[in-house]
Amino acid sequence: MTTDELERLLAQQPVAVLHRLARGRVQRHFRSGKRRLIELLLQHSGHNRAGLESDLQALLEERQAPSEPSGRRMPAPPSITRKKMQTQPPPPPSHEPSISLASWLEGIGVPPPQPFIPDPWQTEALSAVSETDVVISVPTGSGKTYVAIDAARRAMADNRTVIYTSPLKALSNTKYTEFSRLFGKDTVGILTGDRQENSQAPLLIMTTEILRNLLYDAAGGEIDVRLDTLGLVILDESQYLADPERGVVWEETIIFCPSQARLLLLSASIGNPQDIADWLTSIRPTACRLVRHSKRTVPLRAGYLHPNGKLSPLFRTVEIPYGHPHQLHPEAKRLFVEYEEETLPSGRPRR
Structure with missing residues (x-):
């Protein structure tokens, strides 16, 4: 398979499949969009091209296979399973439920008047x-x-x-x-x-x-x-x-x-x-x-605004979790994947 053929085949896959291929190959792949994932996978293929093609073919066969009546999922290819066991960190501790958009927006605006006391x-x-x-x-x-x-x-x-x-x-x-x-x-x-x-x-x-x-x-x-x-x-x-x-x-x-x-x-x-x-x-x-003075008097909040106008908190918490692992809000992740799928259906930006 030539590099162009491999690139076209990768571009036809959903982002979720590319992320599965990137496990054990690309560090912090979850931060990359579809186009960037393809570039990183192609760069890595120079070290083990056959392994990437083999894992991709196994994932394609898994997607094409009919689902079992019991609802059990097909296991991932052995090479991916081994990489996952070797490189994937232990699951993070349980978190509080993600905040709602209303909770995230609460308190934004002009505060009520109060006596001024200098810091x-x-x-x-x-x-x-x-x-x-x-x-x-x-x-x-x-x-x-x-x-x-x-x-x-x-x-x-x-x-x-x-x-x-x-x-x-x-x-x-x-x-x-x-x-x-x-x-x-x-x-x-x-x-x-x-x-x-x-x-x-x-x-x-x-x-x-x-x-x-x-x-x-x-x-x-x-x-x-x-x-x-x-x-x-x-x-x-x-x-x-x-x-x-x-x-x-x-x-x-x-x-x-x-x-x-x-x-x-x-x-x-x-x-x-x-x-x-x-x-x-x-x-x-x-x-x-x-x-x-290092503490912010007015704390920052981070949100994700989709081009279609949908707004979501970026993180699971109201404020930015400085000094802690950033747990992205599920809705923000969903909107981001939706944006990637809409704008890069073939792996290349629309003109």
Whole structure:
């Protein structure tokens, strides 16, 4: 049998048959779709082509054989049975029943109003930023913006200028709208490549490139009163320090930032926050404080949305089972197999 003939024959089989062939041959085959399974089986066939063809033929004969009256299933080919006994791990412990879609969706939405109490890490960050530079590394949705807003409010109360930078003009526009609503339109200005409004306001929103250019001009001798009264610089999305093209902008902004201003770096995805804090300590007049918090305030839920609009929890539990084997929800597995069968009936994507 040629490789093309074997590929066509594999493409004609259901995904379940391909998974049976992959047992003992392909690691973690249950994660692969039909097209990928065929590719992996063909790659493995170079080691034992005859064994793969023999097992495939045995499975084809099993499918074609009439079912026994007693309802017993035909045994798998001996080679597959041996591989299964040698490589298949012991069955997992019993699990609680899978959650329903209604249970999975329960609680999603805007929570009821309740008194706001800062988290300990927020209190720590606000206390530290009044004295030194701070790097905040916490998950998305944990409350970084609250720290930025309160730190800005305190700095302006001391008649200091505050600059809030973001990597994108769209994000700068969003923050301008948000802060204008919080502090009043006369208190907030914006400076981007496309927009300049209220440029002498005590709270300025700008892209990081704009601030870098202001600092360049000041280093060249140009007087800017805003920098003389600068008390706080908030660098949002500070993971851009690692960007191969734009990271230099963040580095130069930090290097040229006036020594009297406090730096507040915010990010949910800095991979090496301690290294960043150590670097700031080495080039700035005061030791940088790192504030880390790993627990998500807003937990994540994972679902599977079929192209036909059917929605299912991805796992058997409401939340993502971090640190544990991922037990897929039976309905999600069924929908995924259905999608594979619909889109790859002959082993190749539809055009």
